[in-house]
Amino acid sequence: MLYKKILKVFLYILVSLVMLVLTLVAIIYFSENGRIMLPVKQKEAFQNDNLDDFPPMLYVEGNKILQPSGDVIVLRGLMPPDPVKLHSKNKFNKRFFQKIKDSGANVVRIPVHPENYYFNKDYLWRYLVPAVAWSGELGMYIIIDWHYIGNIENNTGEKMPDIDIDAKEFTLQFWKQVANYFKEVPNVIFEIFNEPANISSGQWAKNAAEIIEAIREQGAEQIIIVGGTDYSKDLSWVKETPIDGENIVYASHIYPIHTNWDYYFGDIAEKYPVLITEWGFMDENRNTTDQYYLIGDKQTYGQPFIDYLDEKGIGWVACWFDNSWEPQIFQKDFKSYTNYGAFVMEALKSNK
Structure with missing residues (x-):
């Protein structure tokens, strides 16, 4: 027995x-990348004991971005990969954001890939809340970039996510939730759609106005960034049909293959605030990429471009603060810089 x-x-x-x-x-x-993901607390609104010490909310006047004091601020910063990717590399932590701050950056642009947001129902609380908190505590502004690429009206585009929801419906859903959640957070900036593509300027302007309206209906008054057409390169349409509303900034993405800067964004910056939310080049590592539009160098693209932006008082965000996403600021060891990365770090010293 x-x-x-x-x-x-x-x-x-x-x-x-x-x-x-x-x-x-x-x-x-x-779970993500074979890591155990514990549940996170889902609060109804952003809370932080140090909120009063976060950078103050910015506003637009004429073609300038201003602080509450009335002083002009030129945003210059860096863009890491989507937080999900950072997490997989053990880089999604305050130490990593401190490295961004230490570079001289006063803004960080966080790309939110729709497929990651769709499949991770805790994304807002797991990733955006800490990213906003770390940025604010370190004295930086944060651009929440809804990283769609394509046509918001008909869901077409080579890089549209493979998810079971209409792009426009999901975009409005995202911004209603995010804007409502962060409406009282002064260092947050909203970039409504990363790269509109294969869409007319008229169609894009109409959709952008609807997204902006959805954000404002939540009570969020922070700056809203609207990208150009043709993968955010072209802002020429703004001259004839600017977006109606307050605190609107226009974004352009400019890489080595793009010329005629006056036409695409420079002339617009004479009347409206413009921010370059993506730029960069691949030099010594050019033979490793199939993204031909990234091939360039400091002499023929980097320095002339930065000089042009400085002359016009236009801010910028360099991508990618990473060792694999192209164009990479870091070498594979994630310690030393590429030629491009070294150039960016030098350019950011003026912010310190």
Whole structure:
């Protein structure tokens, strides 16, 4: 009898252990990148004990971005990969944001890829809340970039996410939630759609106005960034049909292949505030990329471009603060810089 009891207890323990292992395997399998993702507390609005010490809300007057004091601020900063990617590299932490701050950056642009937001229902609380908190505590502004690329009206584009929801519907859903959540947070800036593509300026302006209206209806008064057409390169349409509303900034993405800067964004900056929210080049590592539009160097693109922006008082965000996403600021070791990265770090010294 004793033997049977011992055997029964042993089998019970064995079955329990097997069930525990299977549960852990299932959690890891269905988590991000094989990491166990514990639940996060989902508060109804952003809270931080240091909120009063965050950088103050900026506003637009004429073609300038101003601080509450009335002083002009030129935003210059860096763009890391989506927080999900940073997490997979053990880089999603305040130390990493401190490195961005230490570079001289006064703004960080956080790309939110729609597919990541769609499949991770905790994304806002797991990633955006800490990113906003770390940025604010370190004295930086943060651009929340809704990283769609394509046509918002008909869901077309080579890089549109493979998710079961209409782009416009999801975009409005995202901004209603995010704007409502962060409406009282002064260092937050909203960039409504990363790169409109294969869409007319008229169609894009109409959709942008709807997104802006949805944000403002939440009570959020912070700056809203509207990108140009043709992958955010072209802002020429703003001259004839500017977006109606307050605190609107226009964004352009300019890479080495793009010329005629006056036409695409420079002339617009004479009347409206413009921010370059993506730029960069690949030099010594040019043979490793199939993104031909990134191939360039400091002499023929980097320095002339920065000089042009400085002359016009236009701010910028360089991408990517990473060792693999192109154009990379870091070498593969994530310590030394590429030629491009070294140039960016030098350019940011003026912010210190």
